[in-house]
Amino acid sequence: xxxxxxxxxxxxxxxxxxxxxxxxxxxxxxxxxxxxxxxxxxxxxxxxxxxxxxxxxxxxxxxxxxxxxxxxxxxxxxxxxxxxxxxxxxxxxxxxxxxxxxxxxxxxxxxxxxxxxxxxxxxxxxxxxxxxxxxxxxxxxxxxxxxxxxxxxxxxxxxxxxxxxxxxxxxxxxxxxxxxxxxxxx
Amino acid sequence: xxxxxxxxxxxxxxxxxxxxxxxxxxxxxxxxxxxxxxxxxxxxxxxxxxxxxxxxxxxxxxxxxxxxxxxxxxxxxxxxxxxxxxxxxxxxxxxxxxxxxxxxxxxxxxxxxxxxxxxxxxxxxxxxxxxxxxxxxxxxxxxxxxxxxxxxxxxxxxxxxxxxxxxxxxxxxxxxxxxxxxxxxxxxxxxxxxxxxxxxxxxxxxxxxxxxxxxxxxxxxxxxxxxxxxxxxxxxxxxxxxxxxxxxxxxxxxxxxxxxxxxxxxxxxxxxxxxxxxxxxxxxxxxxxxxxxxxxxxxxxxxxxxxxxxxxxxxxxxxxxxxxxxxxxxxxxxxxxxxxxxxxxxxxxxxxxxxxxxxxxxxxxxxxxxxxxxxxxxxxxxxxxxxxxxxxxxxxxxxxxxxxxxxxxxxxxxxxxxxxxxxxxxxxxxxxxxxxxxxxxxxxxxxxxxxxxxxxxxxxxxxxxxxxxxxxxxxxxxxxxxxxxxxxxxxxxxxxxxxxxxxxxxxxxxxxxxxxxxxxxxxxxxxxxxxxxxxxxxxxxxxxxxxxxxxxxxxxxxxxxxxxxxxxxxxxxxxxxxxxxxxxxxxxxxxxxxxxxxxxxxx
Numbered sequence: 001x002x003x004x005x006x007x008x009x010x011x012x013x014x015x016x017x018x019x020x021x022x023x024x025x026x027x028x029x030x031x032x033x034x035x036x037x038x039x040x041x042x043x044x045x046x047x048x049x050x051x052x053x054x055x056x057x058x059x060x061x062x063x064x065x066x067x068x069x070x071x072x073x074x075x076x077x078x079x080x081x082x083x084x085x086x087x088x089x090x091x092x093x094x095x096x097x098x099x100x101x102x103x104x105x106x107x108x109x110x111x112x113x114x115x116x117x118x119x120x121x122x123x124x125x126x127x128x129x130x131x132x133x134x135x136x137x138x139x140x141x142x143x144x145x146x147x148x149x150x151x152x153x154x155x156x157x158x159x160x161x162x163x164x165x166x167x168x169x170x171x172x173x174x175x176x177x178x179x180x181x182x183x184x185x186x
Numbered sequence: 187x188x189x190x191x192x193x194x195x196x197x198x199x200x201x202x203x204x205x206x207x208x209x210x211x212x213x214x215x216x217x218x219x220x221x222x223x224x225x226x227x228x229x230x231x232x233x234x235x236x237x238x239x240x241x242x243x244x245x246x247x248x249x250x251x252x253x254x255x256x257x258x259x260x261x262x263x264x265x266x267x268x269x270x271x272x273x274x275x276x277x278x279x280x281x282x283x284x285x286x287x288x289x290x291x292x293x294x295x296x297x298x299x300x301x302x303x304x305x306x307x308x309x310x311x312x313x314x315x316x317x318x319x320x321x322x323x324x325x326x327x328x329x330x331x332x333x334x335x336x337x338x339x340x341x342x343x344x345x346x347x348x349x350x351x352x353x354x355x356x357x358x359x360x361x362x363x364x365x366x367x368x369x370x371x372x373x374x375x376x377x378x379x380x381x382x383x384x385x386x387x388x389x390x391x392x393x394x395x396x397x398x399x400x401x402x403x404x405x406x407x408x409x410x411x412x413x414x415x416x417x418x419x420x421x422x423x424x425x426x427x428x429x430x431x432x433x434x435x436x437x438x439x440x441x442x443x444x445x446x447x448x449x450x451x452x453x454x455x456x457x458x459x460x461x462x463x464x465x466x467x468x469x470x471x472x473x474x475x476x477x478x479x480x481x482x483x484x485x486x487x488x489x490x491x492x493x494x495x496x497x498x499x500x501x502x503x504x505x506x507x508x509x510x511x512x513x514x515x516x517x518x519x520x521x522x523x524x525x526x527x528x529x530x531x532x533x534x535x536x537x538x539x540x541x542x543x544x545x546x547x548x549x550x551x552x553x554x555x556x557x558x559x560x561x562x563x564x565x566x567x568x569x570x571x572x573x574x575x576x577x578x579x580x581x582x583x584x585x586x587x588x589x590x591x592x593x594x595x596x597x598x599x600x601x602x603x604x605x606x607x608x609x610x611x612x613x614x615x616x617x618x619x620x621x622x623x624x625x626x627x628x629x630x631x632x633x634x635x636x637x638x639x640x641x642x643x644x645x646x647x648x649x650x651x652x653x654x655x656x657x658x659x660x661x662x663x664x665x666x667x668x669x670x671x672x673x674x675x676x677x678x679x680x681x682x683x684x685x686x687x688x689x690x691x692x693x694x695x696x697x698x699x700x701x702x703x704x705x706x707x708x709x710x711x712x713x714x715x716x717x718x719x720x721x722x723x724x725x726x727x728x729x730x731x732x733x734x735x736x737x738x739x740x741x742x743x744x745x746x747x748x749x750x751x752x753x754x755x756x757x758x759x760x761x762x763x764x765x766x767x768x769x770x771x772x773x774x775x776x777x778x779x780x781x782x783x784x785x786x787x788x789x
Contacts, residue, residue, distance in 0.1 A: 019524055023466075030516035074771070126773045148494040163650065170272065
């Protein structure tokens with residue numbers, strides 16, 4: 001479709017000078033916005049709002065059979081993953097070992113305490129899985145051969161659903177478990 | 187190397203040719219047989235692309251119904267065709283996102299720069315790459331159709347598919363690299379023949395895009411050749427899923443810009459003419475494409491915030507670079523809005539918003555592209571949220587993600603390509619668009635359908651519904667209780683499936699009826715390439731060009747910088763991963779018979 005003939009008197013059209021002025025302002029706004037975004041996320045990250053994954057050598061990776069955050073998924077015997085479950089530590093914190101396999105998490109239901117730091121170590125025995133705790137920002141990939149570790153504190157008692165959110169096969173949608181957050185004992 | 191401008195001499199007076207503001211005319215090609223062959227190979231690419239999209243689109247509503255809680259995959263007729271929801275989803279993703287885009291772009295961006303430069307390319311080579319790409323597609327299609335490669339679009343190992351899938355996909359990507367090479371070399375030849383000349387805008391955009399693809403596809407090439415193929419052929423004892431995933435996203439994020447930028451080319455160069463306005467600024471368009479060439483590749487790790495054993499520092503750096511990619515997109519938004527305003531005013535529009543009514547709202551080519559841009563506003567905003575390290579865990583792998591990419595690639599890209607087809611097919615074939623009113627309706631339906639889908643899926647995602655899951659078949663009460671509050675978004679998603687089916691059927695009716703109709707026009711005369719006038723042109727001689735034009739012209743040097751950047755941003759990460767490689771055996775959990783599944787322990 002081509003330009004229609006002017007029905008009214010010729011319009012004052014946009015000029016190069018006008019456009020360039022606004023262009024520069026817009027470019028400045030866009031750049032400032034991008035930098036501000038990065039700073040804001042960085043701040044939220046440093047302040048610990050997000051449970052961050054501990055990489056190689058981080059706390060919790062001094063586990064038996066775990067080297068540089070890696071573990072052999074065919075040989076979980078001899079590692080803490082041979083007995084998945086919740087461990088109560090001497091200092092009152094808790095450690096949870098989870099093994100994901102198509103199509104369930106082991107252990108099935110986890111009971112943790114509200115208000116204490118809980119460190120999770122999760123690995124997969126077969127393919128990629130996801131570990132997503134509903135209504136929280138806990139959402140990590142579970143990869144065979146790799147251990148995902150992070151520490152979080154549950155504030156409110158109550159049940160939470162754990163959903164596998166990475167496609168793992170025909171039964172993927174049925175791969176669900178529960179975390180039950182228990183009120184602290186008086 | 188490109189001809190470098192004489193920076194050491196005093197800045198020359200900017201003397202643009204008086205006709206630089208006028209719309210460009212494609213250089214005439216005297217050889218009719220050559221032109222016919224060039225148009226034909228483009229037509230083959232485009233037609234193959236839309237056939238793939240047709241099948242992919244027909245599978246779409248099945249997925250939408252699943253997210254409305256309706257499981258149609260138990261239907262006996264469907265069961266005979268598709269073994270599972272996951273097979274349907276694999277086909278939907280691969281056909282729409284990989285095959286459609288790859289074929290359309292290879293045709294569109296072989297044709298445009300070739301015509302723009304008035305170049306004579308080797309047609310045997312061009313046909314050879316088309317045949318190679320199609321062969322790759324067919325090889326990969328067999329295991330997909332037989333449920334032997336139900337790996338979804340990402341094909342994350344150690345989920346193991348039939349070797350033919352990996353071989354076919356590799357051949358397809360390799361063919362696109364040959365198209366890229368042909369275009370880049372043709373441009374290098376043009377530069378030699380035209381020393382001191384500014385590369386015409388459309389060629390500039392096309393060449394920088396192909397250069398970007400050559401940088402970003404390295405990840406996928408490395409994944410296929412070094413990781414996946416040695417593994418499926420048993421040459422390696424196993425596969426490191428994290429290395430494979432990292433290489434995948436090296437390509438996998440930048441690939442979205444490989445899809446998007448061909449739409450940008452249409453928005454920048456052709457839409458102004460189609461709407462009745464002018465290109466705002468050619469130098470700015472060049473800057474945008476250079477920013478994408480440099481900045482769209484080294485950002486893929488923002489897809490891996492949730493992955494262990496990649497340092498948080500690298501994730502942060504990639505996040506920051508991702509945010510910077512928003513800048514060229516925002517520049518584009520400015521530029522296109524300016525072109526449309528110029529068009530509306532030239533057509534007699536007045537006032538702040540009142541002028542909008544003066545745009546050609548009856549032209550499906552214009553309407554399709556404008557609607558695509560409107561939806562991309564939401565897509566871009568969602569993308570910034572998705573790329574944020576802090577927000578990502580809330581929506582990572584939830585239904586939000588498909589909601590997001592259906593209004594980016596599914597609308598901004600796909601709908602633009604659809605709208606382009608409305609003039610490109612007549613331009614290539616000399617046939618006339620059948621039923622323009624149906625074409626116009628299909629554009630509105632597609633947009634409205636995608637809006638319903640996007641709202642439904644983003645909402646479901648925020649309520650915790652995971653992506654890529656047959657949620658309509660979940661038996662466990664835990665799921666039911668979890669998704670009870672999702673009924674409204676689920677209904678929206680279901681309705682979107684119906685609207686999109688209607689949109690797809692009306693679009694494909696117009697497209698296929700046009701393709702099958704008799705030739706009536708001299709295509710070159712009746713539908714010329716819609717070059718636009720320019721408010722601020724780049725000019726033709728580098729000596730008289732603005733500093734921005736001269737700085738962006740040496741594309742080969744900028745390409746080297748792009749390689750260096752991606753090596754800097756991925757080198758240390760991949761080095762660390764390969765030093766600690768953890769090989770695991772392949773598994774197959776996607777066939778329906780449970781007893782057949784399991785991990786291959788022999789390997």
